[in-house]
Every structure is written in C-alpha cells, then in structure tokens.
Amino acid sequence: MMDHVPLSGGAPKGPADRLCEELQSLKSSSGLTYARISERTHYAKSSWERWVNGKQFPPRDAVERIAAVCQADERRLLELWTLAEACRTPAAVLGAAPGAAPGAAGCGAAPGEGDAASPDRRQAVRLLLTVLALALTAGLARSVALRRELRRDTLPGGGV
Template sequence: MVSQHGTCEKWKRIMPRWKALPEALAPSVHELFLRLRQLKDARELSLAQIAAKTGYSTSSWERYLAGRSLPPRQAVEAFARAYSADPDRLLALHEVAADAWARAAVPEQRTATPPGAPADPPAPQRPRRGRRVRIAVVAGALVMSVAAVLLAVRPWHDSDPAAPPSYVCRISRTDGLWYAGLSRTRTDLVQQGMAGAEVAEIQCLLKRAGFPPGDVDGIYGDLTQRAVRRLQTKHHLSVDGVVGPHTWEALRG
C-alpha cells in the first residue's frame, strides 16, 4: 500500500517546476500555455514523446511551452488528439490566443521600404491634443479587445453578455465528499492566473474548510493562493499553491 507521503513525492516528480510565463502575454495566450503545460504534466510526457506524437520538433515544443512562441493550430490539434484531450476546447483557446498574439506582434511585422522605392513623405506634425485623442482611441480599442478575448474564452452564463460570471456556493456532501455545485473534478490542475468554475469550486470549499479566499469570483488570485497554501500546510501536503489531486482530496474530504 502506497503511503500518502510516497504518493505526494510521485506527484511532485510528475509535475516539474515550470518557469513563469512572460508577463507581457495577453490573458488568452497565457491560458493556452497553462493548459498545454497541465496536459503535459498530467500525461507524464517528455518533450521527445510529444515531438514523436505530433511531428513538431523537441526544440519547437520547448519554445511553445516556455511561452516564447505560439504553436500553430496543427500542432495543438495533433497534441490533443494524440493524448486524448478535448481538441475542441484547446482549438477554441488557440483561436482566441492566435488573434491576441497577432495583434501584439503587429508593430514588429511592419516591413521596411524596399530598396529603390520612393520614400513616403514625412507625416505632417499634428497638434499634441490630436495625438492624445488618438492614444485614447487606441487604448479604448485595446480594452474592448481584451474584454472580447475574455468573453470568448470564458463565456458568461448570465443573460447580460457583458456581465461577469456569478457563482453561488451550494455546499453538499455526497458519498463522503464535499461539493459546491460548480465542478465535480477531483484531478484537474488549477493554479494562480486561471479563472472559471473550477476556481470558484475551490473557493467555496476553502470557505467551508475555514480558509476564506475572499470573494467567490472564479479568479485564482493572491488571496485564493494563500488560502490554498494554508490548507496544504494543515494537511501536510506540498505547499506550492497549486490544486492537484491531493489538494482536491483535502478539499473534498
């Protein structure tokens, strides 16, 4: 019979310590990379195994999983189908992430004037007030783009499409396990920076266990991470702030 300590050590070997993703990534791009990392850890895959299954090189997957390069749609689809993941969900994440990635890369993709081509005449100087107006318009467009990305990745269930999701804890006990009515998973990896019903389920169960994470808003922020760490300390788990199978067991037990 494997002890709880031995099982924890095995899980830590399965799940490496990932380097933080670049801070400049758009929310949708950040979520895609996190999901790919989680699937790699959950399947106990090496980069060489992923390369053999998908047809994309080990060095390519190293760049993708480090957040330095966006994997093409075909690579994501091959990864999902090779390891029995949900391709529709991954491809939906990729579609939104690719759009955000392309918008962020536009300034770098402007080509120089070909040799011999007449140079464009210098743009007339505009009053500083006009420049401030343009900046305000661009900033407003970026805010709207980010809102559209979040709506596409995590569609709200409210009747108002612009309203944030509303989560209600409905605590119940079934077969000796606690549930909050938002997710029934006992294995999904959930960590800081993620959002959705699984995070809200964690927040409800943390409140029930006496480790308040703040508002039940479905966003895995600093307060939720600190509450998870306190729970892990109490149950003698690896204190990493990541909710995996053993932390789910502590929450539901």
C-alpha cells in the same frame, strides 16, 4: 512569432496564458517528455519546449496534434487557440472598444465571454463587410450603367 509575456499579480490571464497553462497541464498529466511528444506529433522537441513554456505561440496544427496524442478535449484547446490567435492579430481590433489597445478586444475574457473576439462576432463582422462591399459594388455598377445611358441619350443621333 510573438513572445509570451506572463501577466502579473491578480490581473486576469489572457487566452495565450491560458493556452500555455493547458499545454503545460497536458504535458505533465501525460507523463511524456518533449522528445516523446516530438516523435508522436512530428514537431521538434525544441518547438514543444517553446510552445509549452509560452516563449512562442504554437501553430493550430500542433495544438490539434497534442490534443490527439494526450487524448485531450480538442475543441476546448482549439477554442483557446482561436481566441489567443485573435488577440495576437490586428483583425481583433475590429470589435475593440474605442481607445483599446490593438488586439485587446475580449482578450482578457474566457472563451465565449469576449464578444468582440468571439468567432461568432468575427463572422458577423466579416458578413457585414461582405454585404457592404457587395452593396457598394452594385451601386457603382448601377451608376456606371446610368452614366452610359445618359451619354448615349445626349449624343447626336442618340435617340432623344
């Protein structure tokens, strides 16, 4: 797991920082202890302490469960989680500007503001890569078929 490193001064907060703040806010406003959250979500209280304090990144399921327990906006929390997860993984590099640090694509922006790290952008990149792979596969298959056809036509007794 990647450790949380709080951003300093007036620098914009990354999605992992904002997710951490949301989890802290949920815990505070719910009035629940880590032990109670643990009982209701079936995750260890020590895990909740690490996630809420930003020492470790929480799994998606834990974020879903705390949203349910605290009657919070699950969609908003999962948007933050998805954006933060994209910033943690090498896949986020796909939309990064040239020279940008790995995982930096849109990672300082609010959900929906970071085109490169947005779910729509990632889905479009995946679709493009899939279409490209299919086109290359079809071209290769056509090339192999043509080569076989040429070989058959040039062999003795092959027809021409």
